[in-house]
Amino acid sequence: MPQSYEFTQSSIAATCVNTSSNLITKWNQKDEETETTTCVNTSSNLIVNWNKKNEETKTTTCVNTSSNLRNKKNTKSEINIEKTFNLTIENNDTNNDKENLQKQINSQMEEQVSNEKEYLKFQQVELEKKEKDLLARQEEIKLEKSRLEQEVKILSQQVESLKTDLIRINTIYQSNEKNINKMESKLATFTADQYTDKARFEIKQINQKLEDKKDEIEELEGKLNEVSKSISNLKNKIDELNQLKEDFNNKLYGSKVSTANLRKQMDSLNTDIHSKSKKLSNQLKEQKKIKDKLVEVRKNAKTIQEEKDQIFKKKSEIKELELKELIDTVRTELSKKRKPMLEKLLEEQKKSIEINEINGNSDSEELEYYSK
Known part of the structure; x- marks a missing residue:
């Protein structure tokens, strides 16, 4: 009986350890460090409690009868099963909360991303409008530049023609002035x-x-x-x-x-x-x-x-x-x-x-x- 009892206790402890290790594995898959540490602490506490209880059960096995041992074994098994079930429920609740939180975060991120996309589209449309306006303004400036260049050419030609006219008029003026001076000098001798x-x-x-x-x-x-x-x-x-x-x-x-x-x-x-x-x-x-x-x-x-x-x-x-x-x-x-x-x-x-x-x-x- 002690051997079978120890085997049962060890199998229950192993089951609990496996359960805790499975929990640790699940928490590691979710990449949450805080929850992982909590799960590890919970599993270690469970193992310590199991060890203490095993020692207590070992001490009581020497005193109590086999029937009492069986009753205690059954009650402890039920307690352990209930604790494991409660732990599993808590773990499921935590997973649900985590999933809800993750969904909420994802929805907020998606909403933020969609808002940013709409804002970027609006900015892109505005930039395209500005680009079209700038291109149109550039064409207007080019036309204005060509027109001004033509006007400058025409004005420069007019300036050159006026210079030649001025030179010719000055020569005519000087020749007429010489003729007048000659006439004055001739009049003085008559x-x-x-x-x-x-x-x-x-x-x-x-x-x-x-x-x-x-x-x-x-x-x-x-x-x-x-x-x-x-x-x-x-x-x-x-x-x-x-x-x-x-x-x-x-x-x-x-x-x-x-x-x-x-x-x-x-x-x-x-x-x-x-x-x-x-x-x-x-x-x-x-x-x-x-x-x-x-x-x-x-x-x-x-x-x-x-x-x-x-x-x-x-x-x-x-x-x-x-x-x-x-x-x-x-x-x-x-x-x-x-x-x-x-x-x-x-x-x-x-x-x-x-x-x-x-x-x-x-x-x-x-x-x-x-x-x-």
């Missing part, structure tokens, strides 16, 4: 008789120049009329040649006979049209030159007439005034009128340049039209 004699001689020369200019104007106008007539004739010929070309093209596409002769005729017509166009362009250039020369001649004639009028006026003044008074008046007038005269001259030069540019543009457009 006497009244010399001035009147020279005035008569200059009037004769001016009259002769006016006659020459009139003849030149008539000649240029005749040339201009001839050029205009030749231009109109060339235009008519070009129109006729174009009409013939169209007729030949119609015959070429409508006939089934050999077209070698027609092609030769068309080639000759094309060469003729090309030569006529060149001749027309040359005559247009000549017409422009004649127009410019005619404008210049008329301007010179007007200037000569004005000089003649001024000489007649001065001649009448000389009869009433002495040479000194005349020189003083001329000097004062020149000193007063020098600047406005030069300004007027510059304005006339600018206007003439603009008129020439306009005429040149119109003639070039007409030339391009007829060359086509």
